[in-house]
Amino acid sequence: MTRKLDLNDIQGNVTRAYGRYSFPFARYYFFHFPDPASGRAFVDKVRTVVTTAARWPKKDQKPEDPSMVQPKPDCTTNIALSFTGLLALGLPVRTLQAFPDEFIEGMKARAFILGDRDPGETERAAEKNKWDAHWDPIWQNNRTSSAPAEGDVHMLVTLNAQLAPDTTDKPHPALAERAEWLLEAARKAGVRHLGGIGAKGDEDYQSASAVFENVGGVNLPTRKEHFGFTDGIGDPVFEGQLSAEDEAKAVVGRGKLMGEGWQPLATGEFVLGHPDESQELPPTAPPYEFMRNGTFVAFRKLHENVGTFDRVLKEEAKRYANVANVGDVEAEETLRAKMCGRWSDGVPLAKVPTYQDWRAFQKQHKFDPDTPDLEAYKNHDVYVRSGEARDFRYADDMPGYKCPSGAHIRRVNTRDYLDPLNKTGKDPETGKPHENPDATSALNKRRRILRRGLPYGPSNNEAKDDSTEQGVIMLIMCASLFRQFEFVQQQWIQYGLDFHQGNNTCPLLGRHDRHKRHTIPENPESGKPPYVMSKLDTFVECRGGDYFFVPSMTALRMMAMGIVDPT
Amino acid sequence: MPDLDTGHLFLTTLAPIKPGAPVDDLQTSHVQLARIALAKLPTAHQSPATNDTKYNSPFARNQRNHLARMFVLEDVVYNGRNTQNPILARIEGNDQTKPQPVDRLNAPYLVFCADIDAITQDGDPLPTNLTAEAQQDVRKSYARKLWDTMEEELTEIYSNCYGFETVKTADQFADYLDRCHVETTMPFHDYYLELPKFHNLPFKTLLYGVLAPLVVGLLALVLWLIGVSDVPLLGWSTLATWIIAIALGLLLAYGAIRFALWNGEKPLPPGKYDDLPSVLKALYVQQKMSDLYVDNQGASDQDLYDAFGKFIEEHKPYDRKSMTQTPGVISSESPKNVTP
Numbered sequence: 001m002t003r004k005l006d007l008n009d010i011q012g013n014v015t016r017a018y019g020r021y022s023f024p025f026a027r028y029y030f031f032h033f034p035d036p037a038s039g040r041a042f043v044d045k046v047r048t049v050v051t052t053a054a055r056w057p058k059k060d061q062k063p064e065d066p067s068m069v070q071p072k073p074d075c076t077t078n079i080a081l082s083f084t085g086l087l088a089l090g091l092p093v094r095t096l097q098a099f100p101d102e103f104i105e106g107m108k109a110r111a112f113i114l115g116d117r118d119p120g121e122t123e124r125a126a127e128k129n130k131w132d133a134h135w136d137p138i139w140q141n142n143r144t145s146s147a148p149a150e151g152d153v154h155m156l157v158t159l160n161a162q163l164a165p166d167t168t169d170k171p172h173p174a175l176a177e178r179a180e181w182l183l184e185a186a187r188k189a190g191v192r193h194l195g196g197i198g199a200k201g202d203e204d205y206q207s208a209s210a211v212f213e214n215v216g217g218v219n220l221p222t223r224k225e226h227f228g229f230t231d232g233i234g235d236p237v238f239e240g241q242l243s244a245e246d247e248a249k250a251v252v253g254r255g256k257l258m259g260e261g262w263q264p265l266a267t268g269e270f271v272l273g274h275p276d277e278s279q280e281l282p283p284t285a286p287p288y289e290f291m292r293n294g295t296f297v298a299f300r301k302l303h304e305n306v307g308t309f310d311r312v313l314k315e316e317a318k319r320y321a322n323v324a325n326v327g328d329v330e331a332e333e334t335l336r337a338k339m340c341g342r343w344s345d346g347v348p349l350a351k352v353p354t355y356q357d358w359r360a361f362q363k364q365h366k367f368d369p370d371t372p373d374l375e376a377y378k379n380h381d382v383y384v385r386s387g388e389a390r391d392f393r394y395a396d397d398m399p400g401y402k403c404p405s406g407a408h409i410r411r412v413n414t415r416d417y418l419d420p421l422n423k424t425g426k427d428p429e430t431g432k433p434h435e436n437p438d439a440t441s442a443l444n445k446r447r448r449i450l451r452r453g454l455p456y457g458p459s460n461n462e463a464k465d466d467s468t469e470q471g472v473i474m475l476i477m478c479a480s481l482f483r484q485f486e487f488v489q490q491q492w493i494q495y496g497l498d499f500h501q502g503n504n505t506c507p508l509l510g511r512h513d514r515h516k517r518h519t520i521p522e523n524p525e526s527g528k529p530p531y532v533m534s535k536l537d538t539f540v541e542c543r544g545g546d547y548f549f550v551p552s553m554t555a556l557r558m559m560a561m562g563i564v565d566p567t
Numbered sequence: 568m569p570d571l572d573t574g575h576l577f578l579t580t581l582a583p584i585k586p587g588a589p590v591d592d593l594q595t596s597h598v599q600l601a602r603i604a605l606a607k608l609p610t611a612h613q614s615p616a617t618n619d620t621k622y623n624s625p626f627a628r629n630q631r632n633h634l635a636r637m638f639v640l641e642d643v644v645y646n647g648r649n650t651q652n653p654i655l656a657r658i659e660g661n662d663q664t665k666p667q668p669v670d671r672l673n674a675p676y677l678v679f680c681a682d683i684d685a686i687t688q689d690g691d692p693l694p695t696n697l698t699a700e701a702q703q704d705v706r707k708s709y710a711r712k713l714w715d716t717m718e719e720e721l722t723e724i725y726s727n728c729y730g731f732e733t734v735k736t737a738d739q740f741a742d743y744l745d746r747c748h749v750e751t752t753m754p755f756h757d758y759y760l761e762l763p764k765f766h767n768l769p770f771k772t773l774l775y776g777v778l779a780p781l782v783v784g785l786l787a788l789v790l791w792l793i794g795v796s797d798v799p800l801l802g803w804s805t806l807a808t809w810i811i812a813i814a815l816g817l818l819l820a821y822g823a824i825r826f827a828l829w830n831g832e833k834p835l836p837p838g839k840y841d842d843l844p845s846v847l848k849a850l851y852v853q854q855k856m857s858d859l860y861v862d863n864q865g866a867s868d869q870d871l872y873d874a875f876g877k878f879i880e881e882h883k884p885y886d887r888k889s890m891t892q893t894p895g896v897i898s899s900e901s902p903k904n905v906t907p
Contacts, residue, residue, distance in 0.1 A: 003642065003671035008588050008596030048594060054587070070593045258665055266666065273641075275669045279648035292641060442664055553599055563606065 005053075005240035009293045009553045010271060012051035013078045013452050014477060015241045017232060018160035021056075023076065024210035024221040025162075025171035026454050027179055028299070028473065030138060030194040031155040031186055036090035036562075038190035039154065043079070043089070044560035045185045046157060049178070051076035052553060055243065074174035076160045077182075079556065080297050080548030082106065084143065085154030089559055094566035098285030099549070102482045103296060106143050107546045108132070113486055115494035115511050116542040132544075136301065137201030138194055139544025153194060156299060156548050157182060158475070169212050169219040169459075179205070199469060199543075206301065208473045212459035216373035223346070223384060225455045226304045226470045227508070227539070229336070230346030234390050234413055236448040238265045240274075253390025256441035257416050262391075270450055271295055272479055277445045282479050286566040293552035297452070298476040298485050300545040302509075304457075307465035309539045316533050323531060330355045335533065338520045339507040341409035346384050348409075350392035353402035393417075395439030398424045401523040405499040408508040411492040418443040418498065447492075449484050450477040471540070481547055512536040569702075570751045574693025574837025575633065576685040576705050577754035580747040582728040583674040584639070597727035598675050602639055604723045611895035612904075618897065625717035626681075627895025630689055630843050631709055633682040637724065640676045645669055677728055679747075682756070683709055684842045690888070693837035706748060707741035714740045763836045773823040777816060784812030843894070844887040851892040851899045855882050 007015065018026070033039030056072040081089070083104050086096060102110055111117035117131045132140055141151030159182070161175035186193050197203035210221035225231045237247065237254040247264060255262040256277075268276030272284050273292030284291035313332060321331035334355050337343045341350075343358050345367065352361045362368035367380040383389055394410060394417035397403060403410055410417065416439035423434040457470025464470055478484035492498060493506040505511055507518040518533040551559065558564045570577050585597040595603075609622040626635045648667045656663050685694055687708040697705065713721060714737035721740065725731045734743045787798060787809035798808055840849060859878050863871050883890045889907060896904040 003673060004586060006586070006596060006598055006675070008586075009598060050594075052594070052596075054593065070588075259662075275645045277666070279666055279669075281645050281647075289639075289641065440664070553596065554602065557599065557603070561606065 003240075005267065005271070005274075006293060007053040007055065007240075010053040011078050011550055011552070012053045012076055013158065013160075013475070014271060014295055014450070014550060015053040017235055017450070017452050018076055019210060019454050020232065021072075023160040023162050024454070025160065025175060026208040026473070027159045027161075027175065028206040028208070029157045029159070029179070029182060030153045030197075030205075031157070032150070032152060032192040032194055033085065033088040033154045034190060034192060036088065039085070039089045040560055040562055042155070042186055042189035042191040043556060045189060046077065046079055046182065047553065047556040047560060049077045049181075050079055050553065050556065074162050074172040075178045076158075077178060078158045078550070080156045080158075080299075080550045081559075082153055082155070082546050082548050084148060084152040086549065088148065088152075088154050090562070091559070091564050092566045095285045095287070095290060095564055098283075098566075100296075100480065100482060102486060103547050103549065107298060107300070108139070108143050110486065111542075114489050114542070115505070118511070118513060119494070120514060134199075134541070135544040136197050136199065138196035139301070139546070141196060142544075142546060151194070151196075153546055155191075163221075169221070171209075206456065206473060208454035208456040211455050211457075212461070214461050215377045218374070219459065219461070220377060222460070223381075224460070225472055226306050226457055226464060227309050228344050229340050229508075230342065230344065230384060231455075231472075232451060233342075233346055233384060234409070235451055236265050236270070238270050239267045240271075241267075249387060252387035253392065256445040257393065258440050259438060265445055265448060269446070269448060269479055269484070270477060276479060287564065290551075290555050290558060290564055290566075292554070294555055295477050295479055295550045296481050297548045297550050298474070298481055298545065299548060300474040300476065301456075301471065301543040302474055302540050303469070303471040303543045305466040305537070305539050305541070306468070306470060308537045312535055312537050312539075315535055320531055324528060326355070333358075335520075338404050339407060339518060339533075341403045341407035345380060346389055348389065348392050349403040349407070350394060350397060393439065395419060395422050395436035397433060398422060398436070399433055399523075400521045401433070404518070404520050406496055406501040406504055406507065406518055408506050411496075411499060411506050412488055413448070414441075414444045414492070414498070416441055416444070447484055447488055448478070449488060451475070452477055471543070474545075477550065507533065507536060509540050510538075512538045569832065569834065570754070571685055571694075571697055571702055572754045572834045573756050574685055574695065574834075574841060575754070575756060576681075576683050576702065576709070577751040578679075578681045578683060578706060578709070579749050579751045580679045580744055581640070581676040581749055582679070582725060582731070582743075582747045583676055584727050585729055586674065598639060598641075601677055601724060601727040604720075604727075605637055605639070608637070608720060608724075613895070613897055615897075623895045625720045627893070628716035629712050630847070630894060631683045631686070631712060632894065633684075633843060633846070635679070635681040637677065637679045640672070640678050642672050642675065643670060674729075677724065679744075680751075681709075682754075686842070690844065693842050695836045696834055703745060706745055707738075710741035710744040711737040757838070757841070759838045761839055763838070765835070766830050766833045768827055768830055773826065777820045777823050779816075780812045780819060781816035784809045784814075784816055787812060844891065847894065848884075848887045848891045851890065851905070852882060852884050854892075854899045 031042065033042070051073060052070070054070040057069050083099060083106060086099070107114070111131070112119060112123070117126050121129070121131070138151075138153065142153045143149070144151060159175055159178055161171040164170040164172045183193055193204070195201070195204045197206045211224045211226060212219045213222045213224070223230045223232060234254055237251045241247070241264070242250055251262045251264050253262065255264045266277045267274035268282055272282060272294050273288070274281070276282050313335060317328060317332040317335055320326075320335055321328050324331065326334070333344065337349055337358075342348050343352070345362070347358055347361055352358050359368065363370070365379060365383050367376040367383065371379065394403065394415050398417070400410075405417070416422075416436070419436070419439040419442050422436045422439050425434070426432065427434045452475040453473045455470070455472050458464060458468065476485045493509050494511060496502055496504040501519070503515045504517050504519070505515055516534055516536040518536060520531045520533065522528045522530050584601055588594065588596045589600070609620065609624055610617055611624040611627055612618050612620065626632045651661060651663065653663065685697060685702070685705045687704055725734070730746070731743060734740050787805045790798065791805035791809055795805055797803065798805055840846070855878070859874060863874050866874065881890070891906050892899045893904050893906050899905050
């Protein structure tokens with residue numbers, strides 16, 4: 001029997017990436033509990049304004065059941081707690097010790113696995129060289145010892161805001177109001193607000209916003225990150241997340257392929273207490289209702305070295321233009337696409353593999369450079385929201401002629417590429433690569449993550465280099481940080497064997513201090529040789545963060561009341 | 568196993584909780600509100616830690632509960648997919664990589680279980696057996712009692728459940744709770760002071776009763792097979808005899824099985840002094856009797872005689888209704904825990 005999820009019990013950021021629901025601004029606040037009573041008081045205060053996953057009314061739609069629909073807020077509020085935070089709240093030992101190891105250790109202790117620390121350095125050498133010296137002070141001071149410490153980050157509060165009425169680039173005043181309310185609540189409860197954010201440590205909160213761009217004389221939020229790629233298109237869809245009507249459309253290209261078209265992933269991959277893709281209930285800490293409807297989130301501040309990226313791309317493009325005998329613009333655009341797996345506007349290589357095809361596709365969909373800016377902006381938005389931008393697979397391109405096997409999006413969401421029954425080589429009948437029409441997402445469906453977060457830094461109208469502060473605040477949500485996030489980060493981003501790439505790392509997100517190559521295969525029929533990029537540098541580096549538990553409304557209340565009883 | 572056993576009703580009711588949140592408090596879901604109402608419900612003064620708390624459990628306001636429990640049942644626990652031999656699965660064309668459907672409850676439920684005296688009037692003796700209608704009367708009588716003694720708490724809890732909107736009176740609550748009733752399949756109860764006469768199965772009678780026609784039938788069959796057409800002495804046809812006798816034997820066997828099941832389903836008789844007023848009185852007398860013993864250690868016969876007379880007069884061991892421990896407390900030491 002299907003059962004609706006208790007959306008009023010699940011925090012809203014689990015089911016919604018606010019950025020895509022017209023919330024282009026965010027602030028992330030961090031707090032420290034000096035003692036359990038103040039922590040409980042603060043949790044009790046903030047939980048009253050937490051945004052749940054209850055459905056928002058759609059435009060011109062009468063809600064069928066008013067109790068199931070909540071008005072869309074101008075500013076959302078969500079809470080997450082680190083392990084040290086749960087410890088500081090005085091939760092029972094039995095509950096605490098049943099949390100997963102990686103969550104108990106925290107993100108800093110996992111830096112080696114994640115590739116945030118040079119994997120070629122020993123632990124001792126890394127400590128001596130102060131491997132985290134480039135992290136924001138708040139994250140350097142977090143978890144400095146295994147014992148509770150003054151600088152430990154206990155609680156993360158995320159605020160997301162819509163645009164102010166009648167503006168295109170200003171946050172709604174509700175954001176500042178809610179922030180003020182939050183700090184006042186912390187002060188009253190006796191909870192310490194932690195600053196130390198930013199490279200200099202002079203920020204009181206981590207801000208984030210969509211990257212704005214001047215479109216036809218108006219500043220508008222875009223879907224771009226700071227390297228210029230269109231981001232956040234293929235987030236997973238799971239059972240119960242959306243209404244049946246929305247799910248049918250959204251699941252295309254975002255669910256799993258199991259032989260019967262696109263299907264939503266099992267709820268238990270993203271929400272604890274529900275069966276997952278292995279047809280089991282993922283283990284949770286007692287009591288049962290404490291972790292049910294909760295999940296985990298990895299908060300990561302990922303800095304983007306825009307200067308280095310532009311320089312490397314220019315150098316490689318020059319050589320590629322020469323080898324492939326194409327113009328400079330085509331060379332640069334092609335290399336970008338072959339690194340990412342999508343053209344810079346989000347059109348997937350798996351469907352539109354060549355530069356000429358892409359330009360024609362843009363024209364056909366009317367977001368090409370010749371279309372007026374504002375119109376192109378709108379058309380592009382419609383396209384990126386459509387199933388068309390997501391509905392593709394890789395098993396019909398096993399050699400990677402269209403989308404290189406080592407490209408970013410092919411690594412982080414392998415779709416049907418890793419089905420063990422996929423045939424490689426040429427189909428003797430057609431002389432082309434096998435189509436593998438029955439390929440499934442068998443090995444991919446257990447490694448999916450929800451991406452909730454926004455870019456941070458200046459708009460595209462300002463100059464950027466390595467030293468300016470820009471990047472992406474990644475909030476990675478999943479039921480198991482170890483099985484899902486850490487696996488993808490370690491095996492698929494920082495290593496390449498599953499894609500026949502040896503030690504080569506992800507061309508965009510990977511470390512490139514040792515392995516600097518990315519191979520771009522070419523269909524032999526084209527007569528062109530494959531091209532190997534060889535001068536890659538580390539374009540994205542972590543500047544700190546930690547693992548947090550995202551409690552359900554039930555768990556927040558239990559913590560606030562101090563009645564978490566594991567017996 | 569039915570709800571009724573040992574003169575007690577093992578009541579189980581499941582009320583489905585509404586989805587979403589009340590329109591005037593969209594922040595807090597109905598499940599959450601039900602849980603909050605339950606969390607706020609005081610426990611009985613049943614341990615030294617709760618002995619001195621201001622409020623007692625609302626279930627202590629009547630004299631029928633031996634035990635009561637309310638909780639939210641979110642869902643059934645999922646135990647994983649049904650496994651199958653892979654070779655068989657392959658032959659049947661059953662793809663084991665495909666997820667199977669998962670059984671879920673259609674809503675979270677508020678579960679209310681109670682172990683109560685199966686009576687409709689306070690002070691009635693515990694019954695040995697009740698018809699289905701009489702059991703329904705007991706349930707409804709109990710529900711009305713609850714409504715009369717804890718309407719406020721019940722309203723706060725149950726207003727988060729489907730169909731409770733129309734419940735405004737004790738009778739309506741009785742009907743509502745009856746709609747939520749499910750049969751209890753495994754009651755738990757205390758030990759007997761004296762073993763009663765159990766519903767033992769007359770095993771030998773049943774066995775011989777079934778075997779006798781079967782043996783006659785088999786003998787007649789053997790005779791018929793070796794060509795004897797009439798039963799010696801009786802002169803019945805062997806063919807008719809074996810057919811009728813074996814059919815009769817099978818019919819009796821079926822009847823014996825039905826009888827055994829019916830006998831097993833009969834409720835066990837109530838234990839002596841097993842009703843709640845008797846239990847409370849026993850607790851009271853036991854404590855006061857201990858005091859009497861301690862106070863009169865080494866006393867003369869006359870003093871002991873006088874003290875005992877006074878004890879009978881003061882504590883009324885013969886009266887279950889007065890001078891007894893109130894429900895929901897662990898000691899009769901304090902006068903406030905004693906019903907005069």
